[in-house]
Amino acid sequence: MKRLAKRPTESPILILALVQAATTFLRNGLANALDLPVCRRVSGGVWNQYEVLSPVALGSMRDDCAVAYSHAHPDALNVRILNAALDKVVVNVRDPRQVVVSLVHFIDNHVAGNPSYFRAHGLPDDYLNQPFAWKLAYHLEHTYPMLVDWVRGWTDIADRGCGDTRFLVIQHSEMKADRVAFFRRIYRFYNVSDVDEIEVPPEHDGKNHNYFRSGRNDEWRDILSRPQIQWVNDGLPESLMERFQWAR
Secondary structure: OOOOOOOOOOOOEEEEEOOOOOHHHHHHHHHHHHOOOEOOOOEEEEOOOEEEEOHHHHHHHHHHOOEEEEOOOOOHHHHHHHHHHOOEEEEEEOOHHHHHHHHHHHHHHHOOOOHHHHHHOOOOOOHHHOOHHHHHHHHHHHOHHHHHHHHHHHHHHHHHOEOOEEEEEEEHHHHHHOHHHHHHHHHHHOOOOOHHHOOOOOOOOOOOOOOOOOOOOOOHHHHOOHHHHHHHHHOOOHHHHHHHOOOO
16 A cells, blocks of 8 residues: 555544454554554453553554554543543444354454463353353353443444544444445545545455454354344344344
């Protein structure tokens, strides 16, 4: 991707992201396309317990006009921290039913050799010794409700307003459907100059993104049992299904 003679935006870009939503690809793609530095850590904690934004890290990110992402939880403390640091934020979501399936694969394929991950995230000691079906059932019970709450929490905050901070809510399936329109929507939100002239990141695959597996958003239909499908559908608010056009 070509470098630009002048940065097309001087706004820092923070992506509040649900896990397993191709957010590393999104962050790096925006950084490359807009010639912005990457800030790799702006929050602390663990995503399935509690993650809080760092005012110091956000200040540095803002001063450096960098791109970053966080899985920070939608609560009053993180909202106050955002209000004090940034005037624009992107919220990146994905269908939680697919996130659960992708998460099981991610843990098996990328963090199985990292004992500290399992301790920090509170996973059972014998997790790795269990079959796929057991792991899936575990995350449906213990992780899925939190994923739904995360999406509902940040979309509610975005809808009702957050002081002077504005939000753009996007979702993974939009990137899959029309990558160019997806990125240009983000560019316009940040008042990027010459939007139509700026390249968008190339489609991600196993060659340019280490964590890429399939990118499907309906794989869960083939993996979950009929009772599990009924259970996850019952746990997903109708308001979210209508908003994001997630079919039962």
